[in-house]
Amino acid sequence: xxxxxxxxxxxxxxxxxxxxxxxxxxxxxxxxxxxxxxxxxxxxxxxxxxxxxxxxxxxxxxxxxxxxxxxxxxxxxxxxxxxxxxxxxxxxxxxxxxxxxxxxxxxxxxxxxxxxxxxxxxxxxxxxxxxxxxxxxxxxxxxxxxxxxxxxxxxxxxxxxxxxxxxxxxxxxxxxxxxxxxxxxxxxxxxxxxxxxxxxxxxxxxxxxxxxxxxxxxxxxxxxxxxxxxxxxxxxxxxxxxxxxxxxxxxxxxxxxxxxxxxxxxxxxxxxxxxxxxxxxxxxxxxxxxxxxxxxxxxxxxxxxxxxxxxxxxxxxxxxxxxxxxxxxxxxxxxxxxxxxxxxxxxxxxxxxxxxxxxxxxxxxxxxxxxxxxxxxxxxxxxxxxxxxxxxxxxxxxxxxxxxxxxxxxxxxxxxxxxxxxxxxxxxxxxxxxxxxxxxxxxxxxxxxxxxxxxxxxxxxxxxxxxxxxxxxxxx
Numbered sequence: 001x002x003x004x005x006x007x008x009x010x011x012x013x014x015x016x017x018x019x020x021x022x023x024x025x026x027x028x029x030x031x032x033x034x035x036x037x038x039x040x041x042x043x044x045x046x047x048x049x050x051x052x053x054x055x056x057x058x059x060x061x062x063x064x065x066x067x068x069x070x071x072x073x074x075x076x077x078x079x080x081x082x083x084x085x086x087x088x089x090x091x092x093x094x095x096x097x098x099x100x101x102x103x104x105x106x107x108x109x110x111x112x113x114x115x116x117x118x119x120x121x122x123x124x125x126x127x128x129x130x131x132x133x134x135x136x137x138x139x140x141x142x143x144x145x146x147x148x149x150x151x152x153x154x155x156x157x158x159x160x161x162x163x164x165x166x167x168x169x170x171x172x173x174x175x176x177x178x179x180x181x182x183x184x185x186x187x188x189x190x191x192x193x194x195x196x197x198x199x200x201x202x203x204x205x206x207x208x209x210x211x212x213x214x215x216x217x218x219x220x221x222x223x224x225x226x227x228x229x230x231x232x233x234x235x236x237x238x239x240x241x242x243x244x245x246x247x248x249x250x251x252x253x254x255x256x257x258x259x260x261x262x263x264x265x266x267x268x269x270x271x272x273x274x275x276x277x278x279x280x281x282x283x284x285x286x287x288x289x290x291x292x293x294x295x296x297x298x299x300x301x302x303x304x305x306x307x308x309x310x311x312x313x314x315x316x317x318x319x320x321x322x323x324x325x326x327x328x329x330x331x332x333x334x335x336x337x338x339x340x341x342x343x344x345x346x347x348x349x350x351x352x353x354x355x356x357x358x359x360x361x362x363x364x365x366x367x368x369x370x371x372x373x374x375x376x377x378x379x380x381x382x383x384x385x386x387x388x389x390x391x392x393x394x395x396x397x398x399x400x401x402x403x404x405x406x407x408x409x410x411x412x413x414x415x416x417x418x419x420x421x422x423x424x425x426x427x428x429x430x431x432x433x434x435x436x437x438x439x440x441x442x443x444x445x446x447x448x449x450x451x452x453x454x455x456x457x458x459x460x461x462x463x464x465x466x467x468x469x470x471x472x473x474x475x476x
Contacts, residue, residue, distance in 0.1 A: 012131040012139060018187055019123035020143065021180040022086045025173050026116040028154050029093065032169045034289045035158035035300045039166040046102045048290075049219055052416050053106050055286070056215055056409045061113035062120075063405030064208040067256045068199035070121035070398030075198070078122040078129070079188045083181060085118025090177035096170040121398035124385070128397075129191040138322060140382040155289055156311060159304020200252035206245035207256060211406060213238035218413040222420050261388075261396050266330075266453050270384025271403045273334060273453075277341075277376055277446035278407025283415040283439040284345060284369055288362070290419070291348075291432055296356040306358060310344075310370030317374025330383045331453040334376050338447020341372025345440035349433045354425050372443065376450065383453045414438070 033040075037051050044051075073081035092111030099105035124143050131139045161168040217234040224230045249255035262268045285307075292303040325333050347365035381400055388396040418435040422428040 012127065012135070014187060015130040015189060016127050016139065016142060018180065018184050019082060019119075019126050021176065022082065022089070022119045022184075023123050023143065025177055025180075026089060026112075026120060028157065029112065029170070029173060032154035032158040032161075034286055035155040035293075035304055036162050036166040036169050037289075038293050039162050039300065040102075040105070043166065044099075044102050044105070048416060048419075049223065050102050052219060052412055054102070054109055055282075055412050056219070057106055057212065058109040058113045059405045059409035059412070060208055060211050060215065061110050062116050063402045063409065064204050064211065064256075065114060065117035066121060066398040066402040066405065068201060068204045069117040070125075070396075071199035071254055072118075073122040073125055077190065078125040079190050082119050082122035082126060082188065083184055085115045085120070085122065086177055086181050086184065087115070088112075089115030089119060090174055090181065091115070093170045093173035093177065097167040097174075120401050124397045126188060126191065128385070128388075130189055140378070140385045142318075142378075143381075155285065155307045156304040159299075159301040162300035199254045200248055200256050203245050203248035203252060203256040206241045206248060210238045210241035210245055211409065213241060215409055215413040218410075219416050222417055257399055261399055264388065264396070266383045266386075267388075267396070267399075269449060269452050270380045271400055273376070273380045273446050273450040274384070274400055275403040275407045276442060276449060277338065277380070278404045279411040279414065280341060280345075280439050280443035280446060281373065282408040282411025283435065283442070284341070286412055286415055287419075287432060287435055287439070288348070288366070291352065292362070295354065295428060295432070298356070306362060307366060309363060310366040310373070313367060313370040314374040317371055318378045321375050321379055325379060329453075329455040330379050331451045331455075333379050334383075334450030334453060335447040337372045337375030337377075337379070338443050338445075338450065339372075340368050340375065342440040342443035342447070344368030344370075344372065345436045345443065349436035349440070352429075352432065354429055376446070380450055380453070411439075411442075 033054055037048075037054070040054070041047065041051055069081065069085070089112055092108055092113075092115055095108040095111060096105060099108055124140070127139050127143055157172075158169050161172060213234050217231045217238065220234070221231050245256070249257060262271075288307065289303055292298045292306055293300065298306070321333055344365040344367070347368060348362065351364070352361045381397075384400050385397050415435055418438060419431045422431045
């Protein structure tokens, strides 16, 4: 009986099903707030600039804590770290539902972010530990597809929940998270812990401050003035904290970003692609949500339904991309995803009008951006994670996830700055068109970065190693 239970516990399909619930919830909640923002603004009496921190501070804290959390998982055991993260996330969700103003909501979102940072790298580490080496690339694509599906479906589900009350976008996580927690305690495997050094918490704190200060300056620049003392001082704080981060990373035995990871084949390019593409992704999702609700005057439910075609194509494209990668390599697939995503934004910039017209003004762009997400996100993440050694699964995937979250925060900040506060319908149209053109250029840049990723094939298995390594092969 015990052997049967152990076999079931390490079944990669069972592990993927359990941990994907946590990943889906955390990713879903990151974007479900987009559709709820107008309702929050009315209920809490806040504007776009203040509410943007409900998205931004969550992403910043999430990003900065991912790598230390990944190191804790590698050091102390990924099973315990995942379950602790899921419990903290559920607690944060319950607190968010009872927020009484913007400040309390932002604070409780930080609790959620801490939970997400703990569970995200450990979840993939559990999947990789339970999956044979030759099947890991496919497992990573499925894991990322779950996260991407949750992120893209957030506005759709959010639209339904906001019709009841915006607080339901947080309350819905509680029962689902508790069920996943109970099942996880009984079924998740116990891969051995590394028991290595503690992570660089000073570096993580400096990174939070540096990124947060930079984003504050970008968000407030149009209102305060780009050369005002407040903006210049905030940028200066960001530079100082950036220096502290670099100094701490260079001296600490377990830095936030391990230089050895960046030397792994394809890892640096995959990380850079994740950062840049997520800037475009965040700008796309928030802009189309604000356009539908604030310009076209649609309800949250209508907006969610309008966005749905894009998310629906993501899992199908992600699965089909696996066969395409085998034929032409990951780099061209990622580049095609960047072009498709940029094409969707250009569609909106050229076709969207102040009068609502879903078919000609939004649908085509929504399908193209969904195609771009399905081609890019799982492929780039798999290319980066596929080169990691087992004792760096959680830490390495945390770096990739950190780049994605930083990109999200930067993307929201840039969009808020580009939109500004237009006072006429014509100025509003000009602002959104400008934002879509800029975001399209960022998406194409992400595709160009990804084009440099080389195909990976298993190397011959060394006699003294238990797992094959992956080595880069030149493009043919």
